[in-house]
Amino acid sequence: xxxxxxxxxxxxxxxxxxxxxxxxxxxxxxxxxxxxxxxxxxxxxxxxxxxxxxxxxxxxxxxxxxxxxxxxxxxxxxxxxxxxxxxxxxxxxxxxxxxxxxxxxxxxxxxxxxxxxxxxxxxxxxxxxxxxxxxxxxxxxxxxxxxxxxxxxxxxxxxxxxxxxxxxxxxxxxxxxxxxxxxxxxxxxxxxxxxxxxxxxxxxxxxxxxxxxxxxxxxxxxxxxxxxxxxxxxxxxxxxxxxxxxxxxxxxxxxxxxxxxxxxxxxxxxxxxxxxxxxxxxxxxxxxxxxxxxxxxxxxxxxxxxxxxx
Amino acid sequence: xxxxxxxxxxxxxxxxxxxxxxxxxxxxxxxxxxxxxxxxxxxxxxxxxxxxxxxxxxxxxxxxxxxxxxxxxxxxxxxxxxxxxxxxxxxxxxxxxxxxxxxxxxxxxxxxxxxxxxxxxxxxxxxxxxxxxxxxxxxxxxxxxxxxxxxxxxxxxxxxxxxxxxxxxxxxxxxxxxxxxxxxxxxxxxxxxxxxxxxxxxxxxxxxxxxxxxxxxxxxxxxxxxxxxxxxxxxxxxxxxxxxxxxxxxxxxxxxxxxxxxxxxxx
Numbered sequence: 001x002x003x004x005x006x007x008x009x010x011x012x013x014x015x016x017x018x019x020x021x022x023x024x025x026x027x028x029x030x031x032x033x034x035x036x037x038x039x040x041x042x043x044x045x046x047x048x049x050x051x052x053x054x055x056x057x058x059x060x061x062x063x064x065x066x067x068x069x070x071x072x073x074x075x076x077x078x079x080x081x082x083x084x085x086x087x088x089x090x091x092x093x094x095x096x097x098x099x100x101x102x103x104x105x106x107x108x109x110x111x112x113x114x115x116x117x118x119x120x121x122x123x124x125x126x127x128x129x130x131x132x133x134x135x136x137x138x139x140x141x142x143x144x145x146x147x148x149x150x151x152x153x154x155x156x157x158x159x160x161x162x163x164x165x166x167x168x169x170x171x172x173x174x175x176x177x178x179x180x181x182x183x184x185x186x187x188x189x190x191x192x193x194x195x196x197x198x199x200x201x202x203x204x205x206x207x208x209x210x211x212x213x214x215x216x217x218x219x220x221x222x223x224x225x226x227x228x229x230x231x232x233x234x235x236x237x238x239x240x241x242x243x244x245x246x247x248x249x250x251x252x253x254x255x256x257x258x259x260x261x262x263x264x265x266x267x268x269x270x271x272x273x274x275x276x277x278x279x280x281x282x283x284x285x286x287x288x289x290x291x292x293x294x295x296x297x298x299x300x301x302x303x304x305x306x307x308x309x310x
Numbered sequence: 311x312x313x314x315x316x317x318x319x320x321x322x323x324x325x326x327x328x329x330x331x332x333x334x335x336x337x338x339x340x341x342x343x344x345x346x347x348x349x350x351x352x353x354x355x356x357x358x359x360x361x362x363x364x365x366x367x368x369x370x371x372x373x374x375x376x377x378x379x380x381x382x383x384x385x386x387x388x389x390x391x392x393x394x395x396x397x398x399x400x401x402x403x404x405x406x407x408x409x410x411x412x413x414x415x416x417x418x419x420x421x422x423x424x425x426x427x428x429x430x431x432x433x434x435x436x437x438x439x440x441x442x443x444x445x446x447x448x449x450x451x452x453x454x455x456x457x458x459x460x461x462x463x464x465x466x467x468x469x470x471x472x473x474x475x476x477x478x479x480x481x482x483x484x485x486x487x488x489x490x491x492x493x494x495x496x497x498x499x500x501x502x503x504x505x506x507x508x509x510x511x512x513x514x515x516x517x518x519x520x521x522x523x524x525x526x527x528x529x530x531x532x533x534x535x536x537x538x539x540x541x542x543x544x545x546x547x548x549x550x551x552x553x554x555x556x557x558x559x560x561x562x563x564x565x566x567x568x569x570x571x572x573x574x575x576x577x
Contacts, residue, residue, distance in 0.1 A: 051577050054400045073572065074404030083400040089393040091321060093328045098321075105317035106401035132328075158400075 001156060001187045002030035002053055007062030009048055009211075022048040023059070024211035030204070035178075035188045037198040037219075039291060040208035046191040047086060049208065050160055053189065054083055067156065079107055082149040086160035086191070088141035090133050096120065096144055097129035103148035111151060119147040122177075124170070138165040146174060150181075157181060159190040163197065175201065195287045199223075205287070209295050222290055229257045229283045232266060235276035241269045253278055314403050318411035319418075322385060326419055329388070335380050339373040359438040364539060367431050367446070371453040374423055375525070378457030379480060381416040382464035386567070387473035396576045405571045409465070413564055416461040424454040445539030451549055452532065455556040456525050462560035462567075463523050469567040469574075485522040491515035523563075527555045 009023040023045045030036045038046045051057035052064050055071030064070065069077045091099055100119060104111040120126045123143040133141055142165045149157060162178075163171045178201060182188055192198055198205065199219065206216040215222065232244070236254045240247065243265070247256035258266050263280075270277050326332055347366040389395055389412075398408050428450040435442045460480075467476035492515035498508050526532075528548045535541055 047577075051575075054396075056396055056400065056576050073399035073576070074402060074407070076402050078400055079402040081400065083396075085396060087393075089396060091325075091389075091394050091397070092392065093325050094321065098324065102317055102321050103397060103401070105313060106398060106403045108311070108313050108402055110313055 001032045001034070001067060002028075002036075002189065003063075003065045004028050004049070004052065005063045007049070007052055007059040007064055009045075009052065009057060010060045022211055023052070023062075025062070026208070026211060026213055028206050028213050028216055030187060030189055032187055033185060034204045035182050035202045036190070037202035037205045038189065038191045038208055039193070039195065039198060039205060039287075041295060044208045045211040046208055047160055048211075050158055050189070050191060054081075054158060080155040081158065082152065082154040082156070083158040084142075084145045084149050084160060084162050086164070088133075088138060088145065088165075090141055090144060092134035093132065095130050095132050096125050096136065096140070099133055099144050100125075100147045100151070104151040107152050109152070115151055119151050122150070123147050123173075139167060139170065142166055143170065146177075150177065153184070153186070155186055157186055157188045159188065159192075161191055161193070163192070163194060171197075195291060199287045207291060207294050215294050219287070223285050223287065228260050230260065230263055230266075231279070231281050231283050232256055232258055232277070233279040234270060235278070237273050237275050239273070241266060257283060311407065314407050315411050315414075318398075318403070318408055319415055322412055322415035323418070325385060325388070326381065326415065329384060332380060332384060335377060339377055343369055343373055360440055360539075363431060363434055363438065363440060364537070366434070367427075367449065367539075368536070370427050370431075371449065374420070374427060374453055375457050375460055377423065378416065378420040379460040379464045381419055382413075382461030383468045383473055383476060383480075385412045385416060386465045386468040387476070390469070390574070391473075393576065399576055406568055409564060409568050409571060413458075413462060413465060413560065416465075417458050420454060420457040420461060424450050424457065443539040444541045445535050448532075448535055448541045448546070448549055449539065452552055455549075455553040459523065459556035459559045459563075460525065462563040466563040466567040466570075469570040483518075483522075485519055485524045488515050488519035488522055492519050523559050524555075526552075528552050 005027055007023050007026045008021070011020045011022055012018065013020055026045065026049055028049075038049060040046050048057065052059050053066055053071060055066075055073055055075065067077055067080065069075065071077065091102065094102060097116060097120065101111060101116050104116065117126065120129055123146060125140065125143055125147060128136065128140060131140075133144065136144070142162070146162065149159075159178075163174060166174060175197065178188065182201075188201075190198070190202070202219050204217070205219050205222055206213045208214070233250075233253050233255045235252060240254070240256075241258070241262075243262045244256040244258055247254055249255075266280075269275070346369045351362070386409075395408070399405060428446060431446055431450075432442055435446070464476060464480055467479055471479065492512060495508055495512035495515055499512060528551055531548045532545070532552070535545060
């Protein structure tokens with residue numbers, strides 16, 4: 001669906017034309033039907049990468065293909081693409097209804113009044129349909145952006161920080177809407193800092209750092225990569241097994257981690273020492289932990305990227 | 311394509327309708343026009359009604375041209391500066407349709423305003439028992455042609471420059487000024503100044519005069535029509551030439567603006 005090969009983007013700023021390397025050899029692939037998340041720190045290059053996929057920015061070098069075509073402004077390929085920008089750079093002189101109608105009409109198809117009304121209703125914008133966008137809050141503008149994405153059933157959806165500025169109820173509803181869109185077969189590419197949200201929605205993730213993809217894999221692989229150990233919680237009774245590590249006492253119980261291959265040894269140890277076993281579960285790594293380890297882990301990223309980058 | 315054009319046209323017309331800056335300009339022009347024309351109604355020092363009509367028509371037409379230039383400037387600069395074109399170009403709407411519809415919308419508004427002014431001066435002619443002269447239609451059509459050329463020129467400047475710089479360039483550094491400079495440099499040379507600097511200035515002003523768009527390319531041939539509001543047989547062709555020049559200039563400006571629009575980063 002999207003293929004980016006070694007794309008580099010260099011901006012020149014100021015009188016001295018100082019070069020700023022926004023992307024430094026970014027390579028990634030989004031397959032059809034993926035819910036693909038781009039994550040990274042501020043300034044890592046996530047939005048720049050998305051601009052390249054949308055044809056808003058031409059890479060200094062490298063190649064980008066979207067649905068087999070090189071993206072450029074206003075190309076026919078966009079009849080199957082919807083985009084929700086990070087900043088609400090909308091036509092502020094239009095009303096909510098006019099804006100949704102205008103953006104929907106730009107697909108070259110006449111949009112029925114009912115489709116517009118349904119879309120506004122779905123996002124709770126119906127009562128504000130005559131309000132100008134310049135008078136709307138940031139969250140409302142974001143909903144307008146979402147509404148225009150929902151009118152046509154596009155095959156590819158780009159979302160740049162989609163839940164920024166939305167209230168918690170709208171976030172949950174939007175998440176459900178995104179799930180529906182993905183289940184009907186659309187490919188979704190999303191930038192977000194809300195890692196818990198990505199864990200809930202995405203099936204593939206690319207971690208971008210300093211303009212490069214340092215890790216790219218299925219989310220399940222990324223998170224189970226460390227599932228080589230078990231967390232155990234028990235009431236100690238004298239000695240502790242020598243393979244228990246990261247042990248800490250929490251009141252009367254001890255919590256620690258044991259290697260996967262020593263699970264049966266630990267069970268035997270617990271039986272022979274009559275330990276009160278409270279919990280024994282596969283250790284899970286959250287996306288946040290993984291992200292932090294990769295991006296902030298010193299030499300970690302290089303090792304991880306070698307392992308994870310496909 | 312028709313749906314894209316229609317959608318963009320509707321949006322652009324909404325922009326004109328709701329732009330406070332354009333409204334402020336319109337009010338300013340109305341006030342200035344009133345200040346320039348209302349005294350004509352009270353002066354009765356043997357001045358004919360025809361002269362009053364001609365004065366009023368000339369003043370309003372001058373402001374109409376400025377207003378049309380403002381339309382071209384604001385429609386492009388406002389959208390570029392608010393960075394909302396990313397919402398347009400990430401849909402199957404190519405830049406030429408957006409730019410073409412922006413130009414068409416300016417043409418529509420300019421046409422409407424010119425038609426209203428022509429209607430008003432025709433009514434005034436009838437009110438003052440003056441014959442409705444064909445020159446009124448000629449001047450109105452010529453003003454319309456100049457307006458669309460100006461709108462396209464300002465659209466081009468707004469695409470590549472900051473709107474303030476674009477306005478300054480259009481108001482001050484125009485063909486008339488370069489022509490004045492050329493005449494001044496040539497006079498200096500004829501008066502005996504043989505320095506290389508004077509020669510360079512003469513060539514430079516001449517070059518700039520040639521490349522800068524001329525708003526009244528046939529002013530020598532049509533000056534009499536503007537004064538008498540009569541069109542002699544054989545003078546209508548200058549209206550066609552003038553409209554042709556404006557359309558050619560507009561097409562050139564739109565093509566260059568389109569190329570600049572493609573090169574811009576809409577992020």
